[in-house]
Amino acid sequence: MVGYTIRRIIQSIIVLLGVLVIMFILQSLLPNPARAIVGVHASPAVVHAFIVQNYLNKPFYFQLWHYLYEVIWQHTLGTSYKLNESVGSILKRDAPKSFLLVGVALLISIVVAIPIGIFQAVRRNKASDQAVTGLSFVLYAMPTFFLGELLILLFSEYFHLLPAEAPQGSTVGQILAQPTGLILPIATLALVNFAGYSRFMRSSAIESLAQDFIRTARAKGLSERVVLFKHMLRNSLIPIVTLIGLTLPAVLTAGLITEFLFNFPGIGSDYITALTSQDYPTALGITLIVAVFTVLGNLLADIAYAALDPRVRY
Template sequence: MTGFLSRRLLQSLVVVLLVTVIVFILLHLLPGGPARALLGPRATAVAIENFNHRMGYDRPLPVQYWDWLTQLVTGNLGFSVKFNQPVVSLIGERLPKTLILTVLSTVLALIVAIPLGMAQAVRRNEPTDYAITFWAFVFYATPPFFLGVVLIVVFSVYLPILPAEAPQSSSILVILSQPAGLILPVLTLSLLTIAQFSRYMRSSVIESLAEDYVRTARAKGADERTVLVRHVLPNSLIPIATLLGLSLPTIFSGALITEAVFNFPGMGQLFWTAAQTQDYPIMLGITVLVGVVTVLGSLLADLAYAVLDPRVRYA
């Protein structure tokens, strides 16, 4: 396990380094360069020259990359042109709000999807299985913005019982004190995730039910509930652990479309605003952060496989 962990950490560092190279190249591939992108199309040649000299863009690219990488290591992700703030402070302000939204939706999805997937597997090819499969496909194929709008129309217009807008505050305590405003955005994300997780859970449980240890447990006289809870469920959760690891980028970066629909002040809305205003330091900073979290999620998923599945052996 130690050797495997060391190799995976080394691979992760290489991938993160490649992500920084790609992001740095994208910055310099902007039409007209970073100066033109940040100053606008009407900037004069003198203004662009002064900007490049002040920001160090007139130096050799390897030198620029090394300086940019050392700043990244120290936590400096650049400076936002629109908000006139460091990108790190903006991310630090928005990230806790996004974590509230995405973690709540992920936990709710797990609570609902795991029993649904097991029920489908136990009642395979029965009306219950067909009904859950139908709705899972419907929600999985529905775009997030459309689902959010439908929920707003139903629960905020025709049945005005929930607010159409998420809580608007810079304080986490204020957001948590308004749970009604979180219901629709959390439900929008949860319905999409439930559809995905339940399908994986169904397939995993069906595969586990055909294993020898299940037949052995039944032959020893174990009732169906004991077989499902003590034997089938732990082994069937392995694919879900992988999905959770691969879901970390979404949890940290925020649901861009959902946050925009409900005007939720999180990471997704921050990226949306930066894209509309061409605030490239924010977009590149969030891209680097999501790349690092993606690599971390993949590493955690591999470790979860090694811990949860005794059949897996890493040479």
């Protein structure tokens, strides 16, 4: 298990370095942002000073080496063109808030989806199963922004129960001080994720219930609760663990959309602002964070898969 984990970690580091280089190459193909950053009426001297300050007049290999140095050794991820501060400090300030939003939504969706999926498998093709299946299909088909808009219209505009805007604050503590404002953005992410996880859990549980070891456990006279949660659950969780690892970046990117929709002060808002203002270093830094979570999700899925099924280690 240790050797397998070390190999996967080394592979993940190599993949991240490759992704970092490819993203920087793609960024270098974009138009020079100097005029957009300093303003259309700025003098040529001001534009030239901006270009020199950000090494945009240097050869590509120099720019790449300088960026790798900032990312790997200085951990600054470059300097924001608009805010004139390191991208690392921006992420340090806003990323915890985004991780809070996405993490809580992901946890809720998993905790709810697993027992619901088992319930559907046990009640396969019954009215309750079909009702939950229909709801899951509806939620799964909805884009994140559309579901968020529906929740705002229903709970904020029509019933006036919850605020349409997420809590505003520069720290996690300030965000948590306004818990009612977190309900709608968290519900938006949790409902979309729940739909997919519950469907996969149902399919996996149905497949496990048809296996010989389940029939053997029941033949021994074990209670249905022991059969479901001791014998069936572990085998059913294998594809779910893989799914969670693979969908982690999708959950994070959905969180970016949700943040913009609810005006949540996280990296989603930073990302939209960076794209619209051609602040390439900030956009690249946030994209790198998404790439890290993509690789990390796959790594954790592989490790958890190996823990659940020892055959994977070989």
